[in-house]
Amino acid sequence: MIRIASALALLAAAAAAVAAREPVHLPVFQEDFPDPAVIEHKGQFIAYSTNNGANLPVAVSSDLVNWRFATRPDNPKKPLDGMPKLGAWARVGRTWAPEVIEIGGRWVLYYxxxxxxxxxxxIGVATATDPLGPFVDTAQDALVCQPELGGTIDANVFRDADGKLYLYYKNDGNAVRKPTELWAQRLSDDGTALIGEPVSLKLKNDQPWEAHAIEAPTMVRRPGGxxxxxxxxxFGWEPHQRLSxxxxxxxxxxxxxxxxxxxPGSPILYSYNDKEAGCLSGPGHQFVFKGRGRDFIAFHGWAATKGCRKADDKRYLYVAPLFWKEGKPVVGPSLRAAAK
Incomplete structure (x- = not known):
């Protein structure tokens, strides 16, 4: 099990890279792994992503910088699918943005x-006795859909200091040429049912930089609120675009x-191509988590060539420390393996 000192060494390595004018952000996992979510369990980090063949791709790491796909217990040569079978209501092929939380000794997946x-x-909900799955959705219908608003995507689960659970999501308005908005709703104590009516957070795609869509809500509680x-x-990187x-x-x-x-000051992380800072295209769908007692943020970015052009049709996993400055979140330089 990695100790706190090791995590601090990772941060020091990231800071040293910046001082040496190396790229500020480098991926820690150069596989297609969009919309990541990360948890820590028994000294191991487990990450989940949007489907890339498996319904629920799962990757594991002992140090946040060296990752590999989890493999099946019965066949170590094949990648693990954390949810081999979707709920009865769901169609295979468009399984996006999973998040997992432990509630009452079992693991709950929102997908x-x-x-x-x-x-x-x-959005549906499934449960498992192990964070590696298999997750099972026994419901006959989705947890939340919002058909009049284009559908619902990007579930985010949040446990407040008093133990109450909340679910956040986006109405998929841009899929039907409607506005997009972020919503909140109470969850039952076991996390499998909704309580009351959804409440608008009053966050819409109403800023120029947001264009046609606002999505991927991530609620964080800090000392200031x-x-x-x-x-x-x-989210894409189209052929005519210099950057996403x-x-x-x-x-x-x-x-x-x-x-x-x-x-004020949004966006806080965006695409760039800089001689000193390097290349980053399409950073987003962030997830905030605790690792060895401190805040980290995981997000994806598009695979790019050395000339900062789109390489493969893949989005890589990035992990960086998350800081706060006068109430504003600040994404630090991403983690990467120390130079040998």
Missing amino acids: TARHDKRNIQC YTMLYSANH PYAMGYAVCTGPMGPCTDG
Whole structure:
């Protein structure tokens, strides 16, 4: 098991890289791993991503910088699918943005999938006795759908200091040429059912840099209050674009159910091609987690060539320390292996 000193050494290595004018952000996992979420369990880090063949891709690491796909217990040569079978309501092929949390001794997964009858994206919930799965969704229908608003995607689960659970999500308005908005709703104590009606956080795609979509809500509680991180704009990197317009912003919230107001200085992380800082395209769909007692942020970015052009049609995993400056989230230089 890695000790605190090892985690601090990773941060020191990242800072040293910046001082040496190396790229500020480098991926820790150069495999297709979009929309990442990371947990720490028994000295191991486990990450989940949007489907890339498996319904629920799973990667593991002992130090946050060296990752590999988890493998099947019965066949170590094959990658593990953390959710081999989707819920009865879901269609295989568009399983997005999973998040996992431990509740009452079992593991609860929130995932986005295509509703077979409604033909829109919706959010479901599944459970497992182990964070590596297999996760099972026994419900006959999705947890939340919002068909009148284009569907629902990008679940984020948050446990407040009093133990209450909340679910955040985005109505998939841009899929049907409607506005997008972030929503909050209470969860039952076991995390498998919704309580009450959804509440708008008053966060919409109403800023120029956000363009047609705001998504990927991530609620964080810090000493000064509640902060909602989110991503916005088109996630892709099209042939005519020099860089992807996808970026990360934040909002300040009065409580776990909002309302929230856009934070000054957004976006806080965006695409760039700089001689000293390097190349980063389409950073977003962030996830904040605790690792060895401190805050980290995971996000994805597009695979790029040395000339900062789109390479493969893959989004890589990045992990960086998350700092706070006068209430504003600040993404530090990403972790990377120390030079040998």
